[in-house]
Amino acid sequence: MNKIILVLSIFILVVACGQKNNSKKKNTKDYSEIKDTLTAHISKINEKGKIVGFSVAMVNSTGILYNEGFGLADSTTQKPYSIQTVQPIASISKTLIGLSLFKAQEMGKLNLDEPINKYLPFKVSNPNFPETLITIRQLAIHTSSITDSDSFWESDYILINKDHKKGTGIPDYFNEPKTKISLADFLKSLLTEKGALNNGKSYSVNKPSAKFDYSNVGSNLCALVIESATGIPYQTFTTKYILEPLQMNSSSWTAKYIESKNRSTLYATNEQIMADYTTVGFPASGLITSSTDLGKYLSELIKGYSGNGSLLSKESYNEIFKKQLIKSQLPEGVDANTGIFMDYSKRGIGYNGYDPGVMAYMYFNPESLIGKIVLINTDTDFDEEVRPTLDKIYNILGEYETKLK
Template identity: 85%
Template sequence: MNKTIIALSIFIFVVACGQKNNSEKKNTKSNSKIKDSLTTQIDKINENGKIVGFSVAIVDSTGILYNEGFGFADSMTQKIYSTQTVQPIASVSKTLIGLSLFKAKEMGKLNLDDPINKYLPFTVSNPNFPEIPITVRQLAIHTSSINDSDSFWESDYILIEKDHKKGTGIPEYFNEPKTKLSLSDFLKSLLTEKGDLNNGESYSRNKPSAKFDYSNVGSNLCALVIESATGIPYKTFTTKYILEPLQMNSSSWTTKNIESKKRSTLYATNTQIMANYTTVGFPSSGLITSSTDLGKYLSELIKGYSGNGSLLTKESYDEFFKKQLTKNQLPQGVDANSGIFMDYSKRGIGYNGYDSGLMAYMYFNPESLIGKIVLINTDTDFDEEVRPTLDEIYNVLGEYETKFK
């Protein structure tokens, strides 16, 4: 009797495994057809040649479902833009400031509603409202009353090389390499009363916490708060607590740490390259990564939103994603909101970034819990067809987001 039961159990197990394997084979074939179909559609969109090179990804909480590169990382050498190609992702970098804030909080190093002057090495105060302290949270949700002045824009961009190829695009606000300051000195110069770069435009006429006013300077200052509170350089902190745990091995804050063959050239137009540059305010715009690495990152964010993240506790992720802005803080007619460096928009939950020679989208659908990424190496300002092409690619990804099983 026991032998019969054992034999029957083995038979059932073998049949079940066979059914599972057949199901997996069917799913693999099905997904392969879906991937081919999606790739064909994106190739068709890309036929206009407006974007030199780009990569896209679809992810969920289990990882990357689709990941492909298109066009060229360098059109002159015909270097293919692949899923391993890296480029800056502009303001999408700010989302790492948010995660770092909560990691520092979990370490007992800061609280979001503390005044920033509790941590900073210099005093920051809106001279129009000197009696009202600016808090860490206000920096994180863009209600600090700190402005991006002309002095900021004119000093932030730094050329990496002195000599450039003929015809290279060099915007007038790019500066020579010798002008680069440390992040702390840069912000001190912009925000303190006697700072050399303080032209009187660094602060709003709105009280701290009164209105949402997007601020790169405030974002960079938030990164400096983390650095000052923890005693760990921001680049080191984010590498240790975000990039390394997620095995984002091709990502860095500097090109020196990335193989040159993996880097994409940036383009002003599809025929003109952009000069190589970096920014002093790197936390708000300077992460260099690939769609593969960013896919790992977005997958973690989706897990965190679902209560299963690995980088932060569930409580921290809940606060990270919580809508922070009141109706009175939002500009009139705006139907959006913000978590801690995390946007709620028609594209979903996430962030987008634009900078000279590039643009990036990273969002996930809070209902399907599927995310989409597009990274392009071409500027959207000099050809009016680039942005619509980018949006068309992103929308096609949306059409496929629930087709992968």
């Protein structure tokens, strides 16, 4: 009798396991079909050739759900743009300043509501309001009254090479190759009274904390505060506390540390190469990464938003994602808001970035907790169809958001 019961039990278990395995196979197959359909839709956009090359990714708190490259990383060699291809991500780089601020605060090295002059190696003060202190938080939410003057834009971009192929796109504000000035000296030159690059327009007429005024200079200054407070170079700090823990092994602030075979060429148009360049103010725009690595980073942000982040405490993440601006600080008619280097927009929570030859989106939906990334290697200023094409790609990802979940 016991043998019969045992045989029946084994039979039932085998059948159940078989059904379970069949169910898994069915789910896997369905999921694969969804991804194939998504790839086909994006491939049709790619065939129009407006963007030379790009990659897209969708993630949740457990990791990457979808990740594909399209087009070319180099049109001359016909090298495909893959999920390992790296390129600058422009202003999305600023989000690392936010995480670094809170890591430094958790280490007891600074406090967001302290004045920046407590840490900087030179004094920064709006000459229109010399008695009003500028705080770290104001830098982080773009209310410091520090502005991006023409002197900044005309000095930030540095050509890497002296000689270029005929027809290469070289914007007028690109500077000839030269010994790169340090971030501290660059900002000192822009922001101090007798600084060589201070043209009298480095500060706004608004009092610190009065108005939101997006500032790359203020963002870079925030990174310098972190460097000065911790005694660790910003590149080293972010690598140690963000890139390495997340195993973002293909990411760097310097192109020379990344395998050249994985780097994308940047393009002014789908027919014109953009000259290679770097920026002095690298913390605000200089991170070089792939959709694979950035997907790991966005997954961590989603976990942090959900209270389960690994890089920072729950309290720190809560403050990063807390809306920081009040209505009077926002431009008239604007209902968007910002956390600590974290934007709230119609695309969700995250950031976007633009630089010559680069456009990037990185956002997540706070309801579905699905994140979407698009990186393109083609400028949006010289062909009016590039930006709408990018938006179309991003919107298609949104259509598949619930299907992949």
